[in-house]
Structure formats: C-alpha cells, structure tokens
Amino acid sequence: MSAQILALPVAPTPVSDVRDVVSQGLLHIHFQPIVHMAEGRVFGHEALIRPQSPSPWTTPDTLFAAARQCGWTIELELECLRLALQAWARSAERGWLFVNLSAEALIQALMRDGLERVLRQARSAGLPLSCVVVELTEHEHVQNVDAIQQALSMLRRYGGSLALDDFGDGRSSLRLWSELRPEFVKIDKYFIRHVHETSHKLKTLRALQQLADTFGSRLIAEGVEDADELMVLRDLGMDFVQGYFLGRPQAQAVDALPQEALDVLGNREIAVLPQDRHASNRGLTARTLLKPAPSLPATATHDEVAALFNRRPDLHAVALVEGDRPVGLIARKTVQDLYLRLYFRDRYGPRPCTLHANLNPLLVDVHTPVEQLTKVLTSNDQRYLTEGYVITEGGRYLGLGTGEQLVRAVTEARIEAARHANPLTFLPGNVPITLHIERLLDNGQDFVACYADLNHFKSYNDHYGYWRGDEMIRLQAECLTGACDPRRDFVGHVGGDDFVLLMQSADWQRRIESAVAHFNRRARGLFDEAARAAGGIWAEDRQGVQRFHPCTTLSVGVLKVGPDQFHRAEEVASAAAWAKHLAKQSAGGIHLMDGREAIARLNQQAAAHPLPG
Known part of the structure; x- marks a missing residue:
C-alpha cells in the first residue's frame, strides 16, 4: 500500500499569482523570424513570451493584465527579457534578437539597476549584445524623454540597439523618432494589412521611407499575412518584413523561409500598385479663386457704388456687408445700365443700392474644394457668370471671385484629375500608366503592352447620344478589367474609348481573346x-x-x-498604338507585334521625320 502511495503523481503547486508563473518556470520563449527583403534571408527573430499550463493565463495579454493588477509589471518584463537572452545564448541560430520592453519598464529598470544586471548576465553567458535590439513598446505614453535617453545611452554602451514598436499607433511617435533616433522602426500592421488594395496605406509607407532616410533608421513591416502584401512591400523596397506569411512564432529559431514566401521574393513580376479610384484634386480650394476687393456697407447709395467703380476700374462687382457679414452683391454692369437710364441719377442716386443689388448672392467658403464647386456650374441661377460670387471664411467677408475664374479652375482640376484617374471609369489615367510602364521597363522582364479601342464607336455615340456612349465605354472597361489578373495586370484608361493593358500574366493571349469575345457579344445588346x-x-x-x-x-x-528593347514609356506607348492601328484593320480585332518589329518601325519613322537640328 505504501509503495502504491509513493507511486501516485505529485499534484502541481496551484498557480494563483503571476509570481508563481515565474517561480514554477511556466514562461517559455518563442521566436518569430524577421526577414531581410533584398537578400531574401532570415535576418533575426523577435522573442515572444508564451505562458504554459497550468498557468490560468493562456495569452501574454492576460498575463500582463494580471501583472498590472498586482503591481508586478516591471519585474515580469525583466524576467521575460532575461529568459529571451538566456534562450538566445543557447540557440544555434544567432543573428539579431528583438526583445520587447515598455518605455516605463526601461526607465524603472535603469533606476533599479535591473536592466544593467540582465545585460551583464547575458554578456557573461557569451551572448554578444551587439545583436540585441530592444523594441520600445507603449512609447506613445512617454512623458520623460530625458530618462529614456539615459536608459538608451546605457543600452548602446553595452552594444545594444533600439527599435520603436508599432509605429503609427500613437500620437507622440514621430517626436520620439526624431529625438531617440532608433536603429529600427517597426510599422504598425494596420498600414500593412491589405496594402495591395489601399492607396492611402501605400502613400503612408512611402512617406515613412522618406522619414527613415532622414533619421537614419531601417523599417520593419509587421503583420505580413499573404503573398500580395509581401509583393507590394518588396517592390516598395521595404528593408525588413515580419508576419505569419514569413513564419509563425515557434519554440526554435529558423534559418529558412517558407517556400511560398521564397516564391514571392524570387518572382521577377512587379506588383500592380493600388490607385486612387476617384478623380479629385483635394489640394485645390476656393482660396485660389480669391480676389481681394473692398466692400461697402449695406446702406451705401447708388452714387457711392458708382464712385467706387470709377475709382477702381478693375472691380467687376462690390459686396455689401453688415459688419463683416456679406448680405448683397451689386455688379458693375448693373450700375452702368442703371445710370444710362434717363433721370436715374437724379431719382435713385442718393437712394440705397440694395434696391437693385442681388440680396441672395452666391457665398463660397474659402476652404471649399474646387471639385465641389462643379455643382455651381450646373445650378439654375447662372448670375454668378457675370456678377461673380462672394468668398468668405467662417461667414466673414474676404473678397470676390469671378465666374470666368471658376470655370477655368474647375476645368483645369478635372483635366489634372483625369490624368490620374478617369472620371468615367475611375481607372488609372495617363500619369499612373506612364509610371507603371517605367516600373516594368526598370524591372527588365518580359511583359505585354496592349492598346484597346472600339470600332465604329463614333457612329454609335452620335446616333444614340453620349449617355449611351458612356455606357458602352463602361462595358469596355468591365470586359477588359474582368479578363485581367489584378495582381499581375494593370488596366488604365487614357480617355474616350482608348485603354491600355500592361500584362504579366502567362496566359495573356487567352485573356485578351476572352475580353474581345465577351465585349463583342455584350455590345450588341446596347443596340x-x-x-x-x-x-x-x-x-x-x-x-x-x-x-x-x-x-x-x-x-x-x-x-x-x-528586356532592354525599350528605354522610355513613350516608346512603348507609341509602338502599342501602332499595333492597335493594325488591329483595327484585321478581321479578328487583335494584332500581335514583337518588340523588335516595333523598334524597326519606330526607327523608320524617326528617319523619315528627323528632328530639326
């Protein structure tokens, strides 16, 4: 019986406190790889803590929440740091090690000598601290920058480096980046998720790259979860990447990447970068239309208005104000016509000009985007074309604008916007098309450039009207984009019924034939x-x-x-346009031209029409 009793398993000590998790050795370190993008290799690992059973806290978040409740957060963070350095010292895979430490823990550890003690222990265990990077978490709450600077001086004295974690998730991060000059900055995963579909995230990453160049830091994109995201980051020239697609946290460090990640990094195709899908010109506001002009009180007489026009021949109108608030507008032409009437000066000259003023003028706030003013062009009240409109700020009078200026500004804004995104189909316009061709040429790989337009479209448009003509062009866009692989093939809208396709898909021929057949079948339904x-x-x-x-x-x-057949985007566009010309003459509606043939034709044209010397 006693032998049986001795053989019974010993019940584990109950875990009721965070300290018990540490004392019973229930914290294990996992490592997630960080990849050097250009070299396509594992550059380092981030150390991540994982509580083990029988701990009641199954995730790091719940464990640290419990530590905060009992006031033991700093001790827990230092213990995790010690375990990470200890595990890395035993690991066969060295490289760079990234360890997490909150700003508060870093400051408190410096004051208690805890951090220096941990670093000394790691160095005595044979771990070179020149490969250790402290990821500063919760840096958005930093109040005492001087204390952080002192802690960093000590860290760097031991050979360590600094990374700002989750950059973009806090309000004071940019200031800290400037003051702390971290060796690495880890971009918050929000900006990485679906970056291949979101143009504003792409622009944010490009801006961060410029900041990194300014501050001498290297960027790490966190949260990469699929091939499309990785391909865009690769084409952007991101320094380092990290995420489940490149490797999940595991007990042992790795020296090789998953094959699917290697396939993306080794693929010579370029990503089709996301574009703004709407035509706009956000930077242009009514301020560009502002013409400073004097005003008159609403009580001004016709004679006072006429006298002002005589003194200021440049004024097309005068605003009438009560205090600083505009209440009316009277045009020069109105006053001129009135004073041509017999006896008008004698009868109405001394009387208030509000008798003949527009008491409901068009008021435009100075911050209004010009694109919103397009509604004015189609309004029923067209008096603004002759007498202009009043420009205000917060309801206060600033000056005047003319109808001529407004028409010109709206037209120019639409033209500029259409260069970036066609307003009918919202597909990329001339500027993005040119930039994508240049990226393809720089990449030095085979691709296919297609120029597509419609046969007998003008007669259809004239016969049925522009509204149904637009419907035909939208059908053309739908058929072309539907036949393309959005990850490999770029579709742009030059204007009218002219479209450009820049294709990297291996089955490009099948896709083009499908688009032509699909359109030709559906277009008949529009007649x-x-x-x-x-x-x-x-x-x-x-x-x-x-x-x-x-x-x-x-x-x-x-x-x-x-590769190396063309050197400029304009050459590719000209050659594709010539191929389109031949396609319109062919029975099948498709004409294939080899790059060498196109170059020969371009050279013949250049010889026949040389530039003037």
Whole structure:
C-alpha cells in the first residue's frame, strides 16, 4: 500500500499569482523570424513570451493584465527579457534578437539597476549584445524623454540597439523618432494589412521611407499575412518584413523561409500598385479663386457704388456687408445700365443700392474644394457668370471671385484629375500608366503592352447620344478589367474609348481573346432591336457622308516587350498604338507585334521625320 502511495503523481503547486508563473518556470520563449527583403534571408527573430499550463493565463495579454493588477509589471518584463537572452545564448541560430520592453519598464529598470544586471548576465553567458535590439513598446505614453535617453545611452554602451514598436499607433511617435533616433522602426500592421488594395496605406509607407532616410533608421513591416502584401512591400523596397506569411512564432529559431514566401521574393513580376479610384484634386480650394476687393456697407447709395467703380476700374462687382457679414452683391454692369437710364441719377442716386443689388448672392467658403464647386456650374441661377460670387471664411467677408475664374479652375482640376484617374471609369489615367510602364521597363522582364479601342464607336455615340456612349465605354472597361489578373495586370484608361493593358500574366493571349469575345457579344445588346437585326446602323461618317456602320466591336493591339528593347514609356506607348492601328484593320480585332518589329518601325519613322537640328 505504501509503495502504491509513493507511486501516485505529485499534484502541481496551484498557480494563483503571476509570481508563481515565474517561480514554477511556466514562461517559455518563442521566436518569430524577421526577414531581410533584398537578400531574401532570415535576418533575426523577435522573442515572444508564451505562458504554459497550468498557468490560468493562456495569452501574454492576460498575463500582463494580471501583472498590472498586482503591481508586478516591471519585474515580469525583466524576467521575460532575461529568459529571451538566456534562450538566445543557447540557440544555434544567432543573428539579431528583438526583445520587447515598455518605455516605463526601461526607465524603472535603469533606476533599479535591473536592466544593467540582465545585460551583464547575458554578456557573461557569451551572448554578444551587439545583436540585441530592444523594441520600445507603449512609447506613445512617454512623458520623460530625458530618462529614456539615459536608459538608451546605457543600452548602446553595452552594444545594444533600439527599435520603436508599432509605429503609427500613437500620437507622440514621430517626436520620439526624431529625438531617440532608433536603429529600427517597426510599422504598425494596420498600414500593412491589405496594402495591395489601399492607396492611402501605400502613400503612408512611402512617406515613412522618406522619414527613415532622414533619421537614419531601417523599417520593419509587421503583420505580413499573404503573398500580395509581401509583393507590394518588396517592390516598395521595404528593408525588413515580419508576419505569419514569413513564419509563425515557434519554440526554435529558423534559418529558412517558407517556400511560398521564397516564391514571392524570387518572382521577377512587379506588383500592380493600388490607385486612387476617384478623380479629385483635394489640394485645390476656393482660396485660389480669391480676389481681394473692398466692400461697402449695406446702406451705401447708388452714387457711392458708382464712385467706387470709377475709382477702381478693375472691380467687376462690390459686396455689401453688415459688419463683416456679406448680405448683397451689386455688379458693375448693373450700375452702368442703371445710370444710362434717363433721370436715374437724379431719382435713385442718393437712394440705397440694395434696391437693385442681388440680396441672395452666391457665398463660397474659402476652404471649399474646387471639385465641389462643379455643382455651381450646373445650378439654375447662372448670375454668378457675370456678377461673380462672394468668398468668405467662417461667414466673414474676404473678397470676390469671378465666374470666368471658376470655370477655368474647375476645368483645369478635372483635366489634372483625369490624368490620374478617369472620371468615367475611375481607372488609372495617363500619369499612373506612364509610371507603371517605367516600373516594368526598370524591372527588365518580359511583359505585354496592349492598346484597346472600339470600332465604329463614333457612329454609335452620335446616333444614340453620349449617355449611351458612356455606357458602352463602361462595358469596355468591365470586359477588359474582368479578363485581367489584378495582381499581375494593370488596366488604365487614357480617355474616350482608348485603354491600355500592361500584362504579366502567362496566359495573356487567352485573356485578351476572352475580353474581345465577351465585349463583342455584350455590345450588341446596347443596340436597339432593329440595329441588331440589321447588324449595325446608318449614320454619318467623319466626312459627313451617310453610310452603314456595323455594330461596335473591340480591337486590341498587342506589343510583346522584351528586356532592354525599350528605354522610355513613350516608346512603348507609341509602338502599342501602332499595333492597335493594325488591329483595327484585321478581321479578328487583335494584332500581335514583337518588340523588335516595333523598334524597326519606330526607327523608320524617326528617319523619315528627323528632328530639326
């Protein structure tokens, strides 16, 4: 019986306090790889704590929450640091080790000599601290920057480095970046998630890269979870990446990447970067239309207004104000016409000008984006074209604007916006098309440049009207984008019915043939029944001659571009346009042109039409 009793398992000591988790050795270290993007190798690892059973706290977050409740957070953080350094000293894979430490823990550890003690222990165990990076967490709460600077001086004296963790998740991070000059900055995963689909995140990353160059830091993109995100980060030239797609936290450090990650890093295709899908010009406001001009009180007489116009021949109108609030507008032409009337000066000259003023003028706040003023152009009240409008700030009078300025500004804004995104299809315009061609040329790999437009579209547009013409162009965009792989193929809208496709898909030919067939079939449905039965419509051609036009179809000129065949985006565009010209003459609507053939044609054209010397 006694032997049986001795053989019974010993019950584990109950865990009721965070200190028990430490004393019973229930904290284990896991390592997650950090990858050097350009070299395609594991650069280092982040040490992550994992509580083990029978701990009642199953995640690091719940464990540290319990530590905060009992006032033992600093001790727990230092214990995790000690365990990480100890495990790394035993690891066969060295490289760089990233360890987490809150700003408060770093300061308190310095005051208690705890941090220095841990660092001495690690160095005595044979761990070179030149490969240790302290990730500063919760840095958005830092109040005592001087204390942090002292702690960092000691850390760097031992050979260690600093990283700011989760950058972008706190309000004071940029100031700390400037003052602490960390060797590494880890970008919060919010900016990485779906970066291949979100243009504002892409712009944020580019801005952070400029900051990193300014401050001498290297960036680490956290939270990479799929191939599309990794490909965009690779093309951006991100320094380092980390995330589940590159390796999950595990008990042992690794020296190799998952094959799917290696495939992305070794792939020579370029990513199709996300574009703004709306035409806008956010930086342009009504301030650009402001013309400083004197005002008159609402009690001013016709004679006082006429006298001001005589003194200021540059004024097209005068605003009438009560205090600093505009209440009316009277135009120069109105006053001129009034004073041409017989006896007007004698009868109305001394009387208030509000009798003939516009007491409901157009008021435009100075901060209004110009794009919003397009609604003014289509309003029922068109008096602003002659008498202009009043520009205010917070309701206070600032000056005047003219209808001519407004029309010009809106037109220019629309033209500039259309260069970036076509307002009809919201596809990328000329500027993004050019930039993508340049990226493809710089990449030095094969790709296909396609120029697509419609046959007999003008006759359709003239016959049915622009509204249905726009519907036809939207169908063209739908068929072209639907046939492309959004990860590999770029679709841009030059304008009208002209589209450009820049394709890296291996099955590009099948995709183009599918787009042409799909469009040609669906486009017939946009004609009325009689036209479908006849196979087309009677309409005037470009010379004004009435003739029969077949139903609208799609033509695509295809240019195969090889490495080092073209050096400028304009050359590729010109050659693809020539291929499109030949496609419109072919029966099948598709013409394939090799890059060498295109270069020969371009050289012939250059010889036939040399530039003036």
